[in-house]
Amino acid sequence: MPARGKHRRPRTNHLTRGMVAAGTGGAALALPLVSATGAHAATQASVPAQVTAAAKSAPAAVPDVKLVTYKVAAGDTLSKIAREHTKDGSWQTLYKANAAVIGSDPASLRPGTTLTVGTKTSQTATKSTASTTESAAATTTTYTDDLDGWIKESLDVMAKSGIPGTYDGIYRNIIRESAGNPLAINNWDSNAAAGTPSKGLLQVIDPTFAAYHVAGTSMDPYDPVANITAACNYAAAKYGSIDNVNGAY
Numbered sequence: 001m002p003a004r005g006k007h008r009r010p011r012t013n014h015l016t017r018g019m020v021a022a023g024t025g026g027a028a029l030a031l032p033l034v035s036a037t038g039a040h041a042a043t044q045a046s047v048p049a050q051v052t053a054a055a056k057s058a059p060a061a062v063p064d065v066k067l068v069t070y071k072v073a074a075g076d077t078l079s080k081i082a083r084e085h086t087k088d089g090s091w092q093t094l095y096k097a098n099a100a101v102i103g104s105d106p107a108s109l110r111p112g113t114t115l116t117v118g119t120k121t122s123q124t125a126t127k128s129t130a131s132t133t134e135s136a137a138a139t140t141t142t143y144t145d146d147l148d149g150w151i152k153e154s155l156d157v158m159a160k161s162g163i164p165g166t167y168d169g170i171y172r173n174i175i176r177e178s179a180g181n182p183l184a185i186n187n188w189d190s191n192a193a194a195g196t197p198s199k200g201l202l203q204v205i206d207p208t209f210a211a212y213h214v215a216g217t218s219m220d221p222y223d224p225v226a227n228i229t230a231a232c233n234y235a236a237a238k239y240g241s242i243d244n245v246n247g248a249y
Contacts, residue, residue, distance in 0.1 A: 066146050067180045068118040074111045078102075085117040100177065100184040100203070116179040147171075147180045150201070150224035157229050161214055165232045169243030170202075174228070176247075177203040182224045200227035208234055 070085050078091035086094055095106040098115045102108070141156065143149035151170050158165055178184035178201050186198040196205040199221045209221040212233040217226035235242040235249060 066120055066148070067116050068120050069114050070117045072109050072111050072113040072115060076109055076111070078106055078109065081115065081117065087118060097175070097179040098181075100179060100186060101181055104188055114181070116181060147174070147201075147224075150182075150228060153225050154228035154232065157214060157217060157225065158232055161229075161233075163214070163229070163233050163236050164241040164243070165236070166241075166243055169241065169245070170228060170232065173231075173242060173245055174201045177201065182227070183222055200224070202227055202231035204231050204234070212237070 068085075070081060072081070078094055082091040082094045083089050091106070094115065094117065095102060099106075101113055101115065143153040151167055151174075154170065155165065155167060157163075174180055177198075180201070182201050184200065184203065186192055186203060189198070191198055191205050196207060198205050199209075201224055204221055204227055206221060209227070209230045212230045213219065213226065214229045214233055217223065217229050219226070221227055221230075232242045235245050239245055239249065
């Protein structure tokens with residue numbers, strides 16, 4: 001997380017948004033249901049009860065966006081990886097999306113480094129929930145162990161703590177800061193030189209993480225949910241919301 005004032009010193013190499021999933025990057029799209037009308041519309045009586053019941057209980061499909069990664073092998077170059085593993089084949093785009101883990105020199109690739117090379121989307125079904133209060137209270141929310149799940153869990157924690165922010169605002173800043181790598185660390189800027197390197201999905205330095213840590217989340221700055229939530233808490237205090245952050249903060 002680049003900083004001004006008490007948070008961070010200016011970064012010498014901040015990221016710009018790289019390979020980003022189309023649309024909202026994992027946010028479910030709500031599609032309106034259109035009823036048939038006119039002379040060809042089916043009447044309520046003509047629809048079998050079994051079909052109606054099945055339609056009500058059928059799960060809705062939502063997009064599940066996951067990052068596609070590649071582990072650097074000996075002899076690899078950004079150009080070679082971009083040609084073989086990205087859609088546009090641009091090594092510049094690949095570098096921008098992974099500068100946090102590559103470093104300031106795009107020609108220096110360390111074998112074993114994990115790069116984000118794209119995203120993939122699959123359709124998953126959401127389970128229908130009971131309408132009664134008792135059933136709703138008994139339901140425990142579960143989250144996927146990926147960027148989509150981390151953001152959604154953070155949003156739930158933020159809602160309980162009154163911290164503003166949206167999925168889109170969080171996702172946009174994560175892609176710019178770390179390309180979605182929860183173990184990203186900046187070891188070359190002024191913060192690193194001062195002994196407080198930026199860490200995690202939203203590149204938070206340890207003093208900021210400690211000051212804006214949200215109770216109930218992990219004390220590990222690399223923990224995805226804790227990192228997102230602390231960063232959003234800081235952004236809310238300084239800028240009103242993570243949604244208002246569009247660059248170094």
